[in-house]
Amino acid sequence: MKKLLLPFMLVLALIISGCGNEAASEKDSNSTPKEEETPEFITYESETGPIEVPANPQRVILLSGFTGNVLDLGVNVVGVDVWSKNNPTFAEELKDAEEVSDESLEKIIELEPDLIIGLSNIKNVDKLSEIAPTVTYTWGKVDYLTQHLEIGKLLNKEQEAQAWVDDFTKRAEEAGEEIRAKIGEDATVSVIESYGKDLYVFGDNWARGTEILYQAMKLKMPEKVQEVALESGYYTLSTEVLPEYAGDYVILSKYSDADTSYQETETYKNIPAVKNNRVFEMNGQGASFSDPVTLEKQLAFFKESFLSN
Template identity: 75%
Template sequence: MKKRLIPYFLLLILVSACSNADATKEDNTSDETVTYQSETGPIEVPADPQRVVILSGYTGNVIHLGVNVVGVDTWSKNNPTFAEELKDVEEVSEDNLEKIMELEPDLIIALSTVNNLDKLEKIAPTVTYTWGKVDYLTQHIEIGKLLSKEQEAKEWVEDFKQRAGEIGEDIRAKIGEDATVSVIEAYGKELYVYGDDFARGTEILYQTLNLKMPEKVKENALESGYYTLSAEVLPEFAGDYIVMSKYSDADTSYQETDTYKNIPAVKNGNVIEMQGEGASFNDPVTLEKQLAIFKEGFLGN
């Protein structure tokens, strides 16, 4: 009887040893770090982050790179573009440190203006970015570097630039090289017109599709990024085409006025509408969605 038990005990010891070895291997993998050169200097971050909290507009970048997100800011959580990906993700705030701690993040991504940065850094390595410091495609590559996904980020950027460039050529061939496009947004009771790097599809339209901006928009919105309008002066800022970003609760009474109805772009059916909620992001998930809208809007396919 005792002789029969010996092999069984040996088997248990071997299984236990293997399990311990695997656990040690997993621990070593999760504890491995790399040095990321951030805006504020070198930071030790996980080589393979598993639990990321995002307190910024970079949620779509992280989602697109396939990295697990456990907490996001309110704007990201309420973004319909990310609804499926974030359905089980917690909404967090830079001021609710306890909730962030409960999520046990191994990496936090935030804006450079974030509150409580010193306290966030004690919870997990915290990397901040200044919004607009680099262009929207370079930003994605930077986040790729942070997440050890630089190659994947570069490949998407090159592919996107090529695809969008070809679509831009087709659009300009159809509407004319000199045709102008305005990006206008209805938010609450306000109307805004945007420059070439303020989301709402502006980066794609002006930087990648190489479409032209009306002179009035250049004068008032190119440097500042945006300009507040009244419905009465809307015709002065309207291009041959209008991309209209509308929030669901926006006051759209301006669309019932003769001033609006007599704008050539409106009379010619050259208004491309898109949902305002989520349009203020410029990550790959949002950009792919917007590119499809513009392709359909300008080319009809």
């Protein structure tokens, strides 16, 4: 009897073991594969070399511009430079952000940033780098669209940045076609700014909407402006020579505290663009930025100004 019982028990054990393995195998095949964990840091290839930055930054400090780039990509900003803080375009988004500079190190420490962004000429880069990863850019080294893509790479949001670039470029080019069809292919446009007691005329890459007007929309710049401002970016004018640099249309960027007495002179009043009501005044506060938030606002302004009259 014992001899018969032993083989029977062995067979039973093998059956139970097989069922267990089959159940375990079925369980494994039906289980959801474990998702890859998001890295805490990524390596960004900055101008000064590779640097480890947060993959999902939560507390960014901006020391010299790029504010609208970061805001457009939905990243939280805790500290900004004085120009950004006083920019009416960003008033709502930055109402809780602190004003800081490259010398207010103690205040920056208190804000506990996980990423600091600034221009290559800021001070105390070494000390700032001890507080948080610090990435700097040389202003004007790349065009305004490439700059946004770089910020996108830095914030681990390159796809979002590329999507905006593609969409904005398309819309700006289409608006340019409409405007040229209305004002004529040969009509010229000048961008002039009234700041303090000075007057400036700008080239095609010095903010104030110049990138949109000349690069994206392909509107023409007066030859005189090309001679003095295309390479340098801007040129200082006097009221007496202002008519020489005014195009058929003028975009006039005006600061609220600027000296506007030149507009009362006969020299200014006799400029054809003035006489033909082709001067479009734009708020100077915030116009010196060339980020997505500012550019969207400027594109809407140009479409309204050129196409509604």
